Amino acid sequence: MTLRIKKIYGLLGSPVKHSLSPEMHNAAFARLKIDAEYKLFELKSGELEGFLSALSQNYIFGLNVTVPYKESVLKYLQWHAPEVKFIGAANTIVVKDKNYLEGWNTDGTGFYRHLTEDLKYNLSDKRAVILGAGGAAKAVVDQLARHNVKSVTIYDVDKERSRKLSDKINNEFPKCKAITVDSIVGFNLKDQDLLINATPIGMKDTDACLIAKDMLHANLFVYDLIYNPAETKLLALAREAGARTANGLGMLLYQGVRSFELWTEKIAPVEIMREALEEGVRKICSPK
Numbered sequence: 001m002t003l004r005i006k007k008i009y010g011l012l013g014s015p016v017k018h019s020l021s022p023e024m025h026n027a028a029f030a031r032l033k034i035d036a037e038y039k040l041f042e043l044k045s046g047e048l049e050g051f052l053s054a055l056s057q058n059y060i061f062g063l064n065v066t067v068p069y070k071e072s073v074l075k076y077l078q079w080h081a082p083e084v085k086f087i088g089a090a091n092t093i094v095v096k097d098k099n100y101l102e103g104w105n106t107d108g109t110g111f112y113r114h115l116t117e118d119l120k121y122n123l124s125d126k127r128a129v130i131l132g133a134g135g136a137a138k139a140v141v142d143q144l145a146r147h148n149v150k151s152v153t154i155y156d157v158d159k160e161r162s163r164k165l166s167d168k169i170n171n172e173f174p175k176c177k178a179i180t181v182d183s184i185v186g187f188n189l190k191d192q193d194l195l196i197n198a199t200p201i202g203m204k205d206t207d208a209c210l211i212a213k214d215m216l217h218a219n220l221f222v223y224d225l226i227y228n229p230a231e232t233k234l235l236a237l238a239r240e241a242g243a244r245t246a247n248g249l250g251m252l253l254y255q256g257v258r259s260f261e262l263w264t265e266k267i268a269p270v271e272i273m274r275e276a277l278e279e280g281v282r283k284i285c286s287p288k
């Protein structure tokens with residue numbers, strides 16, 4: 001008699017209880033009749049090594065990784081995808097064997113697939129401005145450069161961080177010109193095509209918007225990685241200025257889709273995952 005074992009997947013981080021990933025992945029497992037469950041693993045500092053060394057004995061076949069472990073998991077990986085090296089962080093682990101963990105970062109490809117597939121935006125030869133130079137910004141900028149944007153202007157309160165990111169782009173993608181700016185106040189966006197917010201500014205009602213209304217224009221595409229609230233102050237101002245806008249829910253969806261496909265080697269049921277995510281967002285988004 002063969003014993004059927006339910007495969008376990010999950011999100012590793014701290015805190016993790018706000019996550020919508022269980023809804024999204026469990027809906028996908030159910031649709032494809034895969035005997036698996038996606039769980040939340042909230043670890044205290046010091047528990048990471050023990051947890052990762054016991055994955056196979058706990059039937060864990062794959063993980064998403066979030067703060068604060070995206071960087072610290074790297075030393076436990078036997079192989080990682082090229083984007084993990086560029087970003088310096090992994091958000092997905094595939095357990096190939098009990099002694100062989102693969103690391104991926106699906107944030108950037110999630111952003112790219114949302115932008116190009118759902119929103120039909122062509123990055124080629126565009127001029128982009130990105131607010132933030134942290135983990136998500138690195139993942140996004142890597143994709144912008146890979147897909148032939150003409151230039152990327154980077155702004156972060158941490159000037160050293162933005163400078164390091166622009167140096168990296170200029171070294172690895174010489175066709176894309178990366179520059180940094182020390183202040184975004186009054187920056188001329190007139191010749192720019194794409195403005196991306198990859199800072200957490202806009203999540204709280206009390207956050208001031210980094211961009212003034214008169215800087216925005218109808219030829220801009222404004223993409224905010226934040227999805228809660230669904231419309232940040234930046235997106236509201238951009239909409240009023242006639243710009244196309246998008247929030248980061250599609251990026252969240254497609255990073256999950258890619259993780260799911262890496263774990264299961266099956267085509268993910270995208271629309272089922274989208275519905276589960278949208279339902280989850282409706283529950284957590286505070287009414288306006």
Ligand code: NAP
Binds near residue numbers: 131132210251253
């Ligand atoms: P992170 O690593 O902390 O990076 C954020 C960066 O923004 C940091 O360098 C931070 O500098 C900088 N920053 C903060 N306030 C700023 C300001 N007023 N002006 C300029 N720069 C400022 O965070 P992350 O993981 O990249 O996430 C960034 C945002 O993207 C978050 O809102 C997150 O929820 C969202 N996100 C969305 C998705 C999605 O799937 N939609 C995926 C990943 C992330 P300091 O560290 O000095 O504050």
